[in-house]
Amino acid sequence: MATIVDKENVIQAYDAVRDVNTDITWAVFKYDNNYLVCGGVGNDFDEMKSHFTDDDRLFAYVCVEVGDSYAQHCSKFVLLTWFGPQVSVIQRARMSTDKGLLKEIVLVRNDDAHVAVLQYFQKSSTSRPLIRLLQNI
Numbered sequence: 001m002a003t004i005v006d007k008e009n010v011i012q013a014y015d016a017v018r019d020v021n022t023d024i025t026w027a028v029f030k031y032d033n034n035y036l037v038c039g040g041v042g043n044d045f046d047e048m049k050s051h052f053t054d055d056d057r058l059f060a061y062v063c064v065e066v067g068d069s070y071a072q073h074c075s076k077f078v079l080l081t082w083f084g085p086q087v088s089v090i091q092r093a094r095m096s097t098d099k100g101l102l103k104e105i106v107l108v109r110n111d112d113a114h115v116a117v118l119q120y121f122q123k124s125s126t127s128r129p130l131i132r133l134l135q136n137i
Helices: 007-018 045-049 089-108 128-135
Strands: 026-032 035-042 057-066 074-083
Touching: 007 026, 007 035, 007 057, 007 089, 026 045, 035 045, 035 089, 057 089, 074 089
Parallel strands: none
Antiparallel strands: 026 035, 026 057, 057 074
């Protein structure tokens, strides 16, 4: 059965991450049966990582501040793709199509979004690899 995206909640979470007037820096989109729904929002990187379990698959939209003392700070946005090691091959494959559905909603809404897709994001990672990646975009 095809995945159905809860567009209203996804858009609401996406807008909250992009809104400079909130402290929300990430949104997680999880599967609930055949629905892709917002599984949470927040501003703590470790809290976001707690959603990334070995038997789960999800997407996360993250705002990362990049720059150093010599460069101007700016926000870049990352769409992460996560599947734990216990996720079946079929479920992993379906994520490719589902990512397309999600990107239709997330990317069409803003022309200047900076997006990188990481297929297997390590739970032990800090935000530092994301910052290094985004500084090169």
